[in-house]
Amino acid sequence: MNPIVSANNPEAVVIGVDFGTLSGRAVVVRVADGAELASAVHDFEHGAVTEALPESGVALAPDTALQVPDDYRAVLRQAVPKALAASGVPADRVIGIGTDFTASTFLPTTADGTPLCELSEFADRPHAYPKLWKHHSAQPEADDVNALAEERGEHWLARYGGRISAEWEFPKALQVLREDPEVYDRAERFIEASDWIIWQLCGSENRSACVAGYKGIHQDGAWPSREYLAGLDPRFAGFVADKLAHPLSQLGERAGGLTRAAAAVTGLPEGIAVAVGNVDAHVTAAAAQTVRPGEMLAIMGTSTCHVLNATEFAEVPGMCGAVRDGIATGSWGFEAGQSGVGDIFAWFADGFASAEYASEAAGLGITVHELLSRKAAEQPVGAHGLVALDWHNGNRSVLVDHGLSGVVAGMTLATRPEEIYRALIESTAFGTRAILDAFRDSGVPVDGFTVAGGLKRNDFVLRIYADVLNRPLHVADSDQGPALGAAIHAAVAAGAYPDVPVASEAMGSVTRDAVLPDPVRAAGYDDLYAIYADLHDHFGRGGTEALHRLRRIRNENRTS
Ligand SMILES: Nc1ncnc2c1ncn2[C@@H]1O[C@H](COP(=O)(O)OP(=O)(O)O)[C@@H](O)[C@H]1O
Numbered sequence: 001m002n003p004i005v006s007a008n009n010p011e012a013v014v015i016g017v018d019f020g021t022l023s024g025r026a027v028v029v030r031v032a033d034g035a036e037l038a039s040a041v042h043d044f045e046h047g048a049v050t051e052a053l054p055e056s057g058v059a060l061a062p063d064t065a066l067q068v069p070d071d072y073r074a075v076l077r078q079a080v081p082k083a084l085a086a087s088g089v090p091a092d093r094v095i096g097i098g099t100d101f102t103a104s105t106f107l108p109t110t111a112d113g114t115p116l117c118e119l120s121e122f123a124d125r126p127h128a129y130p131k132l133w134k135h136h137s138a139q140p141e142a143d144d145v146n147a148l149a150e151e152r153g154e155h156w157l158a159r160y161g162g163r164i165s166a167e168w169e170f171p172k173a174l175q176v177l178r179e180d181p182e183v184y185d186r187a188e189r190f191i192e193a194s195d196w197i198i199w200q201l202c203g204s205e206n207r208s209a210c211v212a213g214y215k216g217i218h219q220d221g222a223w224p225s226r227e228y229l230a231g232l233d234p235r236f237a238g239f240v241a242d243k244l245a246h247p248l249s250q251l252g253e254r255a256g257g258l259t260r261a262a263a264a265v266t267g268l269p270e271g272i273a274v275a276v277g278n279v280d281a282h283v284t285a286a287a288a289q290t291v292r293p294g295e296m297l298a299i300m301g302t303s304t305c306h307v308l309n310a311t312e313f314a315e316v317p318g319m320c321g322a323v324r325d326g327i328a329t330g331s332w333g334f335e336a337g338q339s340g341v342g343d344i345f346a347w348f349a350d351g352f353a354s355a356e357y358a359s360e361a362a363g364l365g366i367t368v369h370e371l372l373s374r375k376a377a378e379q380p381v382g383a384h385g386l387v388a389l390d391w392h393n394g395n396r397s398v399l400v401d402h403g404l405s406g407v408v409a410g411m412t413l414a415t416r417p418e419e420i421y422r423a424l425i426e427s428t429a430f431g432t433r434a435i436l437d438a439f440r441d442s443g444v445p446v447d448g449f450t451v452a453g454g455l456k457r458n459d460f461v462l463r464i465y466a467d468v469l470n471r472p473l474h475v476a477d478s479d480q481g482p483a484l485g486a487a488i489h490a491a492v493a494a495g496a497y498p499d500v501p502v503a504s505e506a507m508g509s510v511t512r513d514a515v516l517p518d519p520v521r522a523a524g525y526d527d528l529y530a531i532y533a534d535l536h537d538h539f540g541r542g543g544t545e546a547l548h549r550l551r552r553i554r555n556e557n558r559t560s
């Protein structure tokens with residue numbers, strides 16, 4: 001144990017490490033008040049691997065998104081010591097480390113936690129690599145998982161809004177079995193990256209109940225039955241018992257002590273508390289002080305995750321998951337999400353704004369995003385005559401279908417780039433409104449709406465959300481909500497606070513009513529939302545199969 005600093009020492013600090021889609025960030029946080037003393041970012045060398053495997057160059061199928069596990073270790077080697085050095089805090093004042101990860105980011109390993117892709121015989125096998133949350137090619141497996149669960153009346157399906165997403169663990173593992181049974185057979189464990197990183201820090205396998213509930217299918221203390229799994233494929237019958245099951249730990253608990261090896265790598269004291277693994281979205285609730293029932297938190301960045309606590313369970317069609325104690329102890333934690341948000345804006349700003357826009361932005365010393373936002377902000381609501389569907393990365397809620405794709409309706413020869421950009425931002429706000437409607441219609445109260453994540457820095461985005469949702473937005477103060485949330489969990493795991501809600505009060509912070517809706521603009525958006533709802537149901541609920549047919553045609557022509 002760390003001999004020098006006890007948990008209630010005012011000098012004590014904790015480290016939070018956020019493993020995002022393209023980088024990992026470490027932040028040094030004072031336990032007493034949550035002050036962020038310093039941080040450091042380390043970009044993943046391989047980012048999201050979507051075209052070809054590193055080194056072997058093996059080409060990847062459409063909708064594949066993989067990662068390289070040593071990129072995760074590099075964050076521990078690089079970002080943690082850098083952040084600590086930048087803070088000027090001596091290492092012996094650190095009492096704990098907490099982490100969070102994208103999810104479901106899921107990998108096959110040997111019994112000792114070695115990722116299969118690190119075994120030379122599997123280095124050129126795509127299915128031996130971690131499948132990133134936005135790996136979307138397991139949609140056929142998700143369809144089978146859902147069809148069989150419906151047919152058998154599996155009680156757990158209701159906890160996932162009636163549909164398991166292709167982004168979650170079971171479709172991904174089934175895809176490995178079907179497409180590369182040798183990798184499946186060699187895998188002694190399948191594990192979330194959020195739990196794997198804890199294994200690296202503590203030296204022994206530890207699994208979080210939060211991750212098992214949301215990204216696996218663990219409900220009421222049980223996993224899907226062997227009979228159900230055998231119905232998917234007889235070879236899958238032992239998936240849970242042989243490769244997944246492990247005692248589960250609760251959020252805020254101490255997973256173990258930092259090993260000597262991990263201490264050497266990170267420069268932190270051996271034996272300090274390592275908090276149980278967590279998901280980037282869920283952990284942010286602690287930083288934004290949204291752990292109380294009725295407070296929805298939208299973590300808006302590359303994608304958006306919505307997390308919400310409620311006192312009672314209710315089935316909310318198309319939501320990602322409801323897990324008892326999944327965000328904060330004593331509540332039902334709900335998760336919903338949009339698989340593309342900032343990524344959609346980036347797709348347009350990077351690929352479709354002309355060179356003239358790029359040089360205008362450079363001349364003004366701003367980004368293309370900022371230029372497009374500035375130009376788009378000048379127009380009244382609806383003046384672009386456009387409504388878009390925000391499905392460029394599929395739909396995670398409420399349709400739970402990654403075979404869907406984006407649509408922009410209403411374009412003419414007069415349509416300008418900033419108008420499309422604005423329509424895309426609006427489409428994501430409409431997607432969030434559809435999620436709020438689903439909660440309302442299912443009787444789950446949403447009293448407050450708080451925004452965290454990188455997009456909170458774009459005032460235009462926030463204004464559109466306030467107007468489309470017609471409610472005040474509260475904004476989390478921290479620019480690194482997930483890392484701060486992870487640090488808060490570390491403080492609890494180290495014994496500095498009795499539980500996450502108490503630590504959140506002391507260490508998190510939020511500005512209430514930071515952005516207020518404008519009644520005139522909000523009324524304008526009601527009309528556009530009605531059109532969004534029409535298009536949503538037409539393209540997403542069987543009015544036409546056009547988007548699925550286009551996806552099939554694309555895949556056939558790309559792989560043949
Ligand atoms: N000014 C901006 N306006 C809108 N979107 C932006 C802006 N700047 C960056 N983005 C987009 O926001 C996303 C990054 O959000 P961030 O929260 O930093 O990342 P992550 O979700 O991966 O943690 C990217 O998709 C990026 O293209």
Ligand SMILES: O=C(CO)[C@@H](O)[C@@H](O)COP(=O)(O)O
Pocket residue numbers: 020021101102103104133279280281301302303304305335337339
């Ligand atoms: O799905 C989840 C959490 O459940 C996220 O990890 C995933 O959307 C990725 O989040 P980011 O957009 O990278 O912050």
